[in-house]
Amino acid sequence: MASRMVKVPKLFGTNGIRGVAGKEIGSSLAFRVGSALGTLFPKERVLIGRDGRLSSPMLMEGLAAGLLAQGKDVEDRGLITTPALEFMVKNTSSSAGVMITASHNPPEYNGFKVVDSDGIEIPRSKEEKMEILIHRDKWRASNPPGQRVIREGRIGSYFEKLESQVLARDGVGNLKIVVDTGNGVSALTTPRLLRKLGARVIGVNDVIDGEFPGRNSEPRPENLGSLSKIVREEGADLGIAHDGDGDRAIFVDETGVVQPGDRTLALVEDELLRNHPGAKIVTPINTSMVVSEIAKKRKGKLILTKVGSIEVSRTIVRVGALLGGEENGGIFY
Structure with missing residues (x-):
């Protein structure tokens, strides 16, 4: 008798796995994501990071447990932007990385962006392989397990690379810039980089808070009224707005108009x-x-x-x- 094909549920969407934390996304799924990644990738080290959402630490622990159980060493980068994590994956001997974030979505959401060794999210073919493994949910624990190392905040090489690509450094030093990080993790990067380049920075919503109390996390025109107003009132040269994990940047011109x-x-x-x-x-x-x-x-x-x-x-x-x-x-x- 021919066996019936079992349809594997689709987990990965346009950009990674996302859902409501505690309902669609939880520690059990995080463990399976970590286990699947640990099974699929050959090298021994995986970098993990997270945004500031309240559910991110819980998902981080489940993810790390799955990776460690498969014998993978885990380099825990803690709070970090998605671009910084991707850079660190590409420029180290890591086999992969996982960013725990739901990007620009509301605070009750969370998810996983899985990054390949080249610093780019894994291709669709690897997403499908991970979905099969996650659905199967059968794991063989490694003996010994992997080891976890905490390296939060160590992204000096990322800043050095960013600085090396600034062509008009003197021009940046003459600017007054309002930076609205939307209570996201880009509070760790953009204001620091601009100040290092000599710009006068005015911070808005620059305290990391996973409930995003300052504004909606998506930097759309309807959410950036306060930023536009401050740019005009301060006579700033421009404004910059980020989303929750810092992989989007929207600019406001000197008149306060949000540019697409x-x-x-x-x-x-x-x-x-x-x-x-x-x-x-x-x-x-x-x-x-x-x-x-x-x-x-x-x-x-x-x-x-x-x-x-x-x-x-x-x-x-x-x-x-x-x-x-x-x-x-x-x-x-």
Whole structure:
């Protein structure tokens, strides 16, 4: 008698696994995610980090337990932004990383972004393999288990890399910038970097709080009224707003007008293509025509993808593009 195919539930969405903490996302799922990752990846060390959501420490413990049970050493980076964790994964001997976050979603949500050894979220093929393992939920514990090392806050090499890519350092030192980190973990990075570059920084919602009391975590125009007002009142040169895990940046101009993310992408694209005519630019199909117009003007090659940062990032690698971005404020290079 032929065996029936069992349909494996879909866990990964556009960007990782997300759901309401305590209902759809809990310590049991976190343990299975850690166990599946520990089974799938060959190397011995995995970096883990989290945003400031109240459920993140609980999920961190479940995730770490699953990895340790599979014999993987865990490097616990604690509170960290998604870009910083991805950088650390790529530039160390780690096999993978996991960021516990629900990005821009409301505080009751949480989830997992699984990062491959190249610093980019794992491809869809690996997501499917993890889903099969998580659904099967059968694990063989390692003897001995892995070891856990706490290295929270040690991201000096990340700041050094960011500083090395600032082309107009003197210009930054003359700016007054209002930074609204939305009570997210980018409070650990953006204000510090800008102050180090000499900018005068005014912090807004710059205390990490997983309930996001200052504003909705998604940096959309309707949530940035206070930032716009402060930029105008302070006579600042610009404002910057981040989401919960710091992988989106939306800018406010000196008049207090919130600029869409794809307009920021277009400015970066224009500068890049001016210096690298003919370069490839990757963006999803929901990006505005301004990105296409700049590519045409500068003789660049525009490549469209499905929606999702993983789609953009993986396409950048596959086609050898120099830049990619989304309308939500995410830029990749």
